[in-house]
Amino acid sequence: MKCIVTFHKNVIDFNVNRKIVKLYFGNSSIDDQNHFFKFINHMVGLKILDIHSSSCCKNSNIFAFKTDSSTLDFSNLKSLRYHVFYFNKDIKPVFPKFLQLLQFDFGVNYPKGTLNKIFYNNNFSCLEKLNIYGSYIGKKDELAFENYINLLSLCFFGYSECSEMNFCKLFNSNNIYSLKKLKLPDIEITCLDLEFLSKLKCLKNIYIYSLAPQVNIFYFITSLLFVQKIEIAKKSNYINEIYEEFGKKLKSNMI
Structure with missing residues (x-):
């Protein structure tokens, strides 16, 4: 169902509302x-904002309006x-600074370079949980998550594909990150990625699409011994060796 929000042309005064904590805005213009x-x-108590929209709805995306979205107070x-x-x-959406935002679900079907444009300026400085749906990642996205050292969970869902660069290039290898849960996009993990992952000492759960052929299986095992749960989507030639070492910590759809 589509809704059209219309305002009269005369001056409108809005009362401050402290009771509304959740706003759902879907397929409306x-x-x-x-x-x-x-x-x-004027919704000063707003805690949760849920926006669903398709491009067929004109003026439905409040973060892609011609009006400066930085005037929004969140x-x-x-x-x-x-x-x-x-x-x-x-x-492409332009987001204002979110001073207290803890969880962000973002998508769908965004092209390469979008993640860098949205996240590089650190407008989500307190973010702890980030879910990304169906986005394409490329060289233009390098260092997109450089400043998100307090991020605890990063998950890519749907058809999220990373090409033209290593996954680890989204981060700064010199920083210390707090990630506990990581679900990678469709990409073969390389030795360079493993070197980065081995530094995530808080990591407890990780989902891996596949391993690059050149990855040494013993290096993979020793790099992630501290991880409690590992999921591998695509069969590896070394799946038996990995399972033998990790035991119940490993989950694979090929086992």
Whole structure:
């Protein structure tokens, strides 16, 4: 069902609302962006924002309006679910600073370079949990997560593909990260990636799509001995050796 939010042309005064803590905005269009921004800004108790949209709905993406989205005040927001499908030549979203945001779900179908554009400037400085759905990752995304040292969970879902670079290039190898859970996109893990993963001493759960042929199996085992649970999606020639070493810690759809 599609909804159209319409504001009258005359001046509108909005009362401050402290009771609304969750706002769901799905497949709806806005005819007056400025009034809508003021409307949201008066929800001072807002903690959860859930946005679902497809490109067929005109003016439905509040973070892709021509109006400057930095005027939006989300200083108390804790959770943002942004499930907006990207189609060719769509405007990429521009997010303001979220001072207290802890969880962010982002997607779907965004091209290479999007992650760097959104995350590199560290507008989500307190983020602890990040879920990314159906995004393409490439060389333009290098260092996208460089500053997210407090991130605890990073998961790629759907058809998320990483090409043109190593997964570890999304981070700064000189930084110490707090990741406890990591679900990688569709990419073969290389020795360079393993070197980075071995430094994630807080890591407890990891999902790996596959291992590159040149990866030494003993290096893989010794690099991740401290991890409690390992999932491997694609069969490896060394799956028996890996299973023998990790035992119940390993989960593979090929076993």
